[in-house]
Amino acid sequence: MNWLAQVFAVTATAIRTIPQRRGASLATVAGIAGVVAVLVGVLSIGEGFRSALRAAGSPQNALVMRTGSDSEMMSVLVGDTVEIIAQAPGIARGELAAGEPAAPLASAELFVVVDVPKKSTGTPANVPLRGVQPAAFATRPDLKITSGRKFEWGKNEVLVGEGAQKAFRGLDVGQRLKWGQNEWTVVGTFSAKGAVWESEIWTDARVLQPNYRRGNSFQTVVARLESEQAFDQFKDALTKDPRLDVQVQRETEYFGNQGRTLQGIVRKLGFLLAVLMGIGAVFGALNTMYSAVAARTREVATLRALGFGPGAVVVSVMAESMLLAAAGGVIGALLAWAFFDGYRTSTLNWDTFSQVTFAFDVTPALLVQGTVFALLLGLAGGLFPAIRAARLPVTAALREA
Amino acid sequence: MKFWPLLWSSLRRRKARTTFTLLSIVVAFVLFSYLAAVRVAFSAGVDVAGADRLFTTHKTSIIQPLPSSYQDQIARVPGVVLVTHASWFGGIYQDANKGFQGVFQGPVDPVGYLKMYPEFKVSDDQRKAWMEDREGVLVGETTAKRYGWKIGDRVPINGTFWRKKDRSTIWEFNIRGIYTGGKGVDTTQFLFHYDYFDEARELGQGIVGWYMVRIDDPKNTTAISKAIDAIFENSPAETKTVTEKALAQGFADQIGDIGAIIQWILAAVFFTLLLVTGNTIAQSVRERTNELAVLKTVGFSDATTLGLVLAESGLLAILGGGIGLGLGVMAVGAGDPTGGFLPIFYFPTKDLVLGVALVFLLGIVAGLLPAVQAMRLRIVDALRRA
Numbered sequence: 001m002n003w004l005a006q007v008f009a010v011t012a013t014a015i016r017t018i019p020q021r022r023g024a025s026l027a028t029v030a031g032i033a034g035v036v037a038v039l040v041g042v043l044s045i046g047e048g049f050r051s052a053l054r055a056a057g058s059p060q061n062a063l064v065m066r067t068g069s070d071s072e073m074m075s076v077l078v079g080d081t082v083e084i085i086a087q088a089p090g091i092a093r094g095e096l097a098a099g100e101p102a103a104p105l106a107s108a109e110l111f112v113v114v115d116v117p118k119k120s121t122g123t124p125a126n127v128p129l130r131g132v133q134p135a136a137f138a139t140r141p142d143l144k145i146t147s148g149r150k151f152e153w154g155k156n157e158v159l160v161g162e163g164a165q166k167a168f169r170g171l172d173v174g175q176r177l178k179w180g181q182n183e184w185t186v187v188g189t190f191s192a193k194g195a196v197w198e199s200e201i202w203t204d205a206r207v208l209q210p211n212y213r214r215g216n217s218f219q220t221v222v223a224r225l226e227s228e229q230a231f232d233q234f235k236d237a238l239t240k241d242p243r244l245d246v247q248v249q250r251e252t253e254y255f256g257n258q259g260r261t262l263q264g265i266v267r268k269l270g271f272l273l274a275v276l277m278g279i280g281a282v283f284g285a286l287n288t289m290y291s292a293v294a295a296r297t298r299e300v301a302t303l304r305a306l307g308f309g310p311g312a313v314v315v316s317v318m319a320e321s322m323l324l325a326a327a328g329g330v331i332g333a334l335l336a337w338a339f340f341d342g343y344r345t346s347t348l349n350w351d352t353f354s355q356v357t358f359a360f361d362v363t364p365a366l367l368v369q370g371t372v373f374a375l376l377l378g379l380a381g382g383l384f385p386a387i388r389a390a391r392l393p394v395t396a397a398l399r400e401a
Numbered sequence: 402m403k404f405w406p407l408l409w410s411s412l413r414r415r416k417a418r419t420t421f422t423l424l425s426i427v428v429a430f431v432l433f434s435y436l437a438a439v440r441v442a443f444s445a446g447v448d449v450a451g452a453d454r455l456f457t458t459h460k461t462s463i464i465q466p467l468p469s470s471y472q473d474q475i476a477r478v479p480g481v482v483l484v485t486h487a488s489w490f491g492g493i494y495q496d497a498n499k500g501f502q503g504v505f506q507g508p509v510d511p512v513g514y515l516k517m518y519p520e521f522k523v524s525d526d527q528r529k530a531w532m533e534d535r536e537g538v539l540v541g542e543t544t545a546k547r548y549g550w551k552i553g554d555r556v557p558i559n560g561t562f563w564r565k566k567d568r569s570t571i572w573e574f575n576i577r578g579i580y581t582g583g584k585g586v587d588t589t590q591f592l593f594h595y596d597y598f599d600e601a602r603e604l605g606q607g608i609v610g611w612y613m614v615r616i617d618d619p620k621n622t623t624a625i626s627k628a629i630d631a632i633f634e635n636s637p638a639e640t641k642t643v644t645e646k647a648l649a650q651g652f653a654d655q656i657g658d659i660g661a662i663i664q665w666i667l668a669a670v671f672f673t674l675l676l677v678t679g680n681t682i683a684q685s686v687r688e689r690t691n692e693l694a695v696l697k698t699v700g701f702s703d704a705t706t707l708g709l710v711l712a713e714s715g716l717l718a719i720l721g722g723g724i725g726l727g728l729g730v731m732a733v734g735a736g737d738p739t740g741g742f743l744p745i746f747y748f749p750t751k752d753l754v755l756g757v758a759l760v761f762l763l764g765i766v767a768g769l770l771p772a773v774q775a776m777r778l779r780i781v782d783a784l785r786r787a
Contacts, residue, residue: 034669280428
């Protein structure tokens with residue numbers, strides 16, 4: 001009999017007899033499923049967070065901040081700087097209001113936070129409040145008004161992102177908010193294809209400045225470029241200008257680096273969890289496979305007596321272990337997907353000290369990673385029992401049973 | 402102890418299985434230790450907050466500054482024992498990937514701050530050295546260790562937001578003291594002189610971030626908070642005064658479900674591991690039915706059989722759980738696994754006690770069913786089955 005046929009025959013027997021070892025096998029599958037579900041679930045938090053930030057960047061947009069700033073929150077740009085930036089070459093021009101002459105599509109913005117109670121707990125959270133200029137909407141074409149209307153320039157009116165509106169209290173259209181000395185009215189909500197802006201409240205920067213006593217200063221300038229290639233020209237012009245002390249980044253680059261702290265926590269905790277749980281699951285699988293080998297001692301010995309080679313026996317034990325692991329991996333990945341994917345929550349983005357609302361994202365890559373991890377566990381759990389099975393002394397094993 | 406050899410030989414019956422079961426229990430309890438520490442970390446110190454400390458912040462948001470003149474006004478409120486302030490600095494050490502932005506860096510009033518936080522332990526000569534050097538820094542041991550700083554080191558911090566009058570953002574400080582603290586004390590802070598900071602900064606003179614207020618009796622919290630906020634009502638910078646605990650709880654809530662979800666996950670994993678381990682123990686007893694029948698044949702009573710099986714699972718649980726909790730205490734003590742994102746990271750005694758209880762529970766629950774089965778075993782049935 002050729003080797004391959006042997007392997008198939010023994011493996012088929014091993015797999016057919018799994019139901020006889022139902023308890024232990026189920027425990028292994030459940031153990032590995034748990035590990036994979038947890039791993040994928042934890043990592044999906046990081047993925048969701050990242051995709052909310054990723055969605056925010058456009059390669060055609062440039063973000064200007066003061067040199068050395070790590071986030072929008074940290075930057076300061078005084079009024080005359082902003083004027084110079086808006087006149088730099090490479091910025092697209094467009095009509096900001098009907099009938100007006102084309103102007104540079106650059107929006108100088110303020111980025112502050114305001115305390116708004118979280119719906120889930122009632123305790124105040126740092127909700128980002130962005131003061132913008134008319135070009136803000138042209139620089140973010142994905143932004144759509146979903147209810148109500150835009151705020152009027154110069155008025156104490158705000159537009160609320162859908163994420164913020166769902167997560168925080170008192171942000172429905174028509175409601176009034178008292179921040180400091182002034183009252184603000186929510187006049188509309190907007191969506192932005194899941195981007196981080198949906199967590200924010202927007203208003204006119206000029207109205208916000210006196211409220212946060214920022215005089216004529218801003219924090220960032222977002223500029224829409226004529227094309228993606230215009231970035232270098234724009235950047236050179238600004239960085240070489242002796243009147244300016246600014247750094248220029250593509251918006252995609254900026255948001256790609258944001259959320260480092262939360263992602264660090266999630267990734268490191270996820271890794272730690274995976275290692276610890278993986279060890280636990282491998283022990284579980286080892287136990288199961290050793291018992292499986294023990295239970296099949298007579299069967300294996302009989303096969304060997306009939307002339308089946310040790311290789312076929314090794315493969316059969318490994319195959320059984322991998323099969324259980326694969327089943328566990330797939331179940332675990334699906335569980336993670338069912339429970340975690342799309343789960344909406346909000347958390348503090350340490351880098352900007354403000355809330356970000358986002359949805360957990362179980363990506364296909366995570367599902368694959370989880371299943372591969374399960375197979376590795378199966379491999380580790382099957383190897384030693386397989387070797388033991390292959391080494392069983394035939395005569396002793398036949399007698400033992 | 403005359404049954405010891407019997408117990409020992411039944412554990413050695415399948416050495417591999419015993420070892421793996423033991424190791425699974427060890428892993429489960431290491432995980433449990435992390436679970437406890439992560440829970441504390443995400444609750445951001447709610448458990449250790451001082452009951453007699455209040456925080457006065459700007460009403461609209463903590464990022465809005467308050468005038469430094471508020472200090473004297475707050476100090477005059479009846480029941481207020483001590484007032485001091487801190488501000489946000491948020492500088493970068495070397496580059497952003499070093500994570501220094503996540504460390505609380507505060508321009509503070511050195512005398513007032515140490516009085517406010519007596520749990521920060523610093524030797525007298527280091528305290529004196531810090532007070533005397535205007536560019537001096539008092540840094541927590543965790544942060545000092547993380548960046549390899551020693552007394553006398555000069556460290557440049559990029560202030561990013563705060564620049565000096567010469568428009569430079571590089572602030573140089575001298576490490577003058579390293580403070581320590583017991584369980585639950587944040588030993589990551591980087592504290593320097595407000596006077597120096599305020600004089601040197603380009604903008605924003607005369608403002609501080611928030612005030613910390615010590616009161617005479619926690620029972621008066623509500624009245625004193627109201628009295629403080631009433632002073633500044635209708636001023637351009639209205640205030641909001643809450644207890645340190647409420648502030649910590651607020652931050653925990655801001656982090657939100659993520660903390661809770663990670664904890665649920667850890668808990669689920671822990672119990673799954675226990676379940677799987679318990680199942681293995683039970684299974685190993687079931688496999689030995691006929692041996693137990695033999696024991697009974699030679700005269701072991703039902704009670705002794707029950708005791709033997711329970712002792713076996715109990716021994717495994719205590720051994721594994723003991724090692725696991727021991728390793729857990731060491732691992733948690735070695736510091737937070739994220740490298741500084743979770744400043745408060747320790748294994749609370751309360752949870753250690755719970756862990757020990759769970760160890761015993763595991764031993765009993767895993768052994769009970771098979772032990773009862775073993776006790777009820779009828780010799781003839783069992784011997785026939787084999």
